[in-house]
Amino acid sequence: PYWHSVEGTDIVTVWLALDDSTVQNGCMKVIPTSHEGYPDLEMRKTDGRDLLGVEVQVTAELEERAAPVELKAGDLSIHDSFILHGSDANTSDRRRAGYTMRYANANTVHVDLAEHWVPVYQVRGTAKNATGEYIDLRPTHSADG
Template sequence: MNDATDFAIIPDRKSIATVEREIRFFPTENPAPSVLSQAQIESWNRDGYLGPLDVLDPQETASLRAYFDDLLAQTFAAGKDSYSISSAHLKHARVWDLLSHPKIVAYVSDLLGENVIGWGSHFFCKMPGDGKRVDWHQDCSYWPLTPTKAVTVWLAIDDADLDNGGMEVYTGSHRHGLIDFDTTDEDSGNVLDQVVVDPEKYGEHRFTPIAAGQVSIHSDLLVHGSAPNQSDRRRCGLTLRYCPADVTAYLNWERKGVVVAGTAPQDRWPGATRPF
């Protein structure tokens, strides 16, 4: 690994398997949330999912979409595909600022506490007619973090619905710890390389349509995925990843961390630098 921006989209599974982790769901206890309601906190603990939540207004959403259009064109020109823009906050100041967005951080802080690290950012962009899918999986199986307190904020750049491959979840599956999975190869059509078999055993299926400019939040233990984009419309979302500052990262992942709320121990999260 040569620098702080050199992180694989799919981390090495064998290396992550060597990390001793505490894997379980940690319910939120927050008697005085700043932006979420107590009903939303209860829903989060029960379902492992929350959304949609408003963040960007129409003008901000249009600006972000134009920015991504340009970034995607640059990515294609470099010979890369629409899923390859990962750890984007370490390379692009606009994404760094989204990771630190006050509205997003307020939602996350109500769930994780006053000291929060933003450590991940990845564009998941399904082009029109894209035959690729994201098979059922849990995020925590890809992350060398312990304990498993991380969350993903999914910021919609385009409207996401059933036709263009929007996200689907199994609510309640986050309460089952790490669920066994099979592996897939790069020719399978799966964007990732894992699939949880029989996910209906672990929760209740829910489709989660979301409008551009809104976010959803899900636990790192929630089983989720998405079907191929069968429409003539693009479906892009920016995943932003967060955890409390008491989480420990291994395999150099601490180098991706940004303190977005409160403080963090320097020996655990030394702090990345905002790109220009």
């Protein structure tokens, strides 16, 4: 299976299931409490066939603790982005599509945009470590008029 983590602070991931996501079609799995830290695990680049291009080498002991997150179409999964999560390949004849959103505080810095560019939208606050690598969606006027 594929496991990955992300870097940053105070990041929450929301995954909206567009299709049913089951064990049979490779639903997401999480390793409970792994968001508390896993300093001994090695992160490495993958062959590029997966979404992020990196994975964490999970031990057999951690793999045994992995819990499936089965969802019906329209359900949401909300999890700490630091929790080890991933999925097995979808070998079924059913699609497993979802829409992912990540919410982060304004101090979060995207460190590898050259290799893994994803659009980052600032919707409020002031980015203290701003590098200009985001799309500013903050309102240009107040709601008061």
